[in-house]
Amino acid sequence: MEILNAYSSFFESKIIGRYLTSDRVFSILETYGDTQKISEIGTSVNGVSIKMVTLGQGKKKVLAWSQMHGNESTTTKAVIDLIKFLTQESRFQSQIETFLKTHTLYIIPILNPDGAKAYTRENANGVDLNRDAQLLSQPESKVLASVCKQLQPDLCLNLHDQRTIYGFETGKCATVSFLSPAADPSRQITASRKSAMLDIANMAVVLQNYISGHIGRYDDAFNDNCVGDAFQMAGVPTILFEAGHAPTDYQREETRKYICFSLLALLGFVPHSGAELEAYFNLPENKKNFLDIILRNATTGRRKKRTEIGIQYAEVLVDGRIKFVPRIEKIGDLSKYYAHKELMAQDAEILVNSQEKCHVGEKVATIINKKDNSVLYINED
Ligand SMILES: [Zn+2]
Structure with a gap:
């Protein structure tokens, strides 16, 4: 755990928040030590350079790519921290030297630079690159393949x-959720799938020390258009990492740290005794059972109907930063849902944006108690 305890020394504080472009990332990476090599491996739809960082000269080859979905930057921040760790020259030098002799690590920090710039999941042609593994219709998909x-x-x-x-x-x-993707519709445990499952089990054991109960398994329905499934089908062990929400951490700096810890564990920088396959299957499956905010025990409208209001943030790019815009996602019985923030209306009749009626999709500025005008929710952003 010694290396993990030293995280603050290789956390890249110049890169924070959710909006992360290729220009910004490489302006930082280019200042790191020369044990890394940065090369151009192709260009995006809009002609932006797609770059890869190579570290080490070892036999075991690990290829990682992040921001295939342009608005998913947390794992990019984690790989930047990892690269900073591997290129610094003051601490843990013998472990790093051994790693670089035995491994070659290839990292594509931003596979979809146009999506990163526009803060969209898709590339500049509006295509989800993680559904393009068979067609390879997009330049970014071709680069990765x-x-x-x-x-x-x-x-x-x-x-x-x-x-x-x-x-x-x-x-x-x-x-943090992981998946060893299926390699066929029957979801057989092939050799490559098993190998990825064991790697995940080992990372989960390390993460349990920090975020016990918050580590899961992503849905494994087979889809050969997904890159992970397609690679696994070709016999290459592939691990899907999904960086998610930690309580109050909308900028995902906490989760970034746990992804970095996972990568360090995976690459052998954290001593552990080998986990069993069972530990993979013991990870709970992801459920879609959370909303950002739920207001409970409210009554609305002329008929004083008892209800609950579920609010989800939309992430909107404004002047180079991400604004979290609250919108009504669900209205009704939300007893099956949990929320990152729970608000209680104590049976009060409420006004949403000063109106008695509210509807799904509506942006929320205020929710007040109609009787005494007390504020139940206000969007401060
Ligand atoms: Zn994604």
Whole structure:
């Protein structure tokens, strides 16, 4: 755990928040030590350079890519911290030297630079690159496929963010979820799938020390258009990482740390005794059972109907930063849902944006108690 305890020394404080572009990322990475090599591996729809960082000269080849979905930057922040750790020259030098002799690590920090700039999931043609693994219709998909073909990696890491809607039956939110994707519709445990499952089990054991109960397994329905499934089908062990919500951490700096810890554990920087396959299956499955905010025990409208209001933030890019805009997602009985923030109306009749009626999709500025005008919720952003 010594390396994890030293995290603050390789946390890259110049990169924070949710909005992360390729220009910004490489302006930082280029200042790091020369044990890394940065190369251009292709260009995006809009002609932006897609770059890869290479570290080490070892036999075991690990290929990781992040921000395939442009608005999913948490894992990019984590790989920047990892690269900073591997290129610094003051601490843990013998472990790093051993790693770089035995491994070659290829990292594509931003596979979808146009999506990153526009803060969209899709690329500039509006295509979800994680549904393009068979067609390879997009330049970014072709870049990843050709790099993979050329490098023949022993392990692939497919790095993503998941929305705040994911949690577990226990009522805890899904801070980090993993998946060893299926390689066929029957979801057989092939050799490569098993290998990825064991890697996940080992990372989960380390993470339990920090976020016990907040680590899960993503849905494993087979879809050969998904990159992870397609790679696994080709026999390359592939791990899906999903960086999720930690309580109050909308900027995802906490989760970033746990993704970095996972990567350090996976790459052998955290001593652990080998986990069993069972530990993978013991991870709880992700459920879509969370909302950002729920207002409970309210009454609305002329008929004084008892109801609950579920609010979800939309992430909107404004002047280079992400605004979290609250919108009504659900109205009604939300007893099956948990919320990152619970508000209690104590049976009060409420006004949403000064109106008696509210509707799904509506942006929320205020919710007040009609009787005494006390504020139940106000959007301060
Ligand atoms: Zn994603």
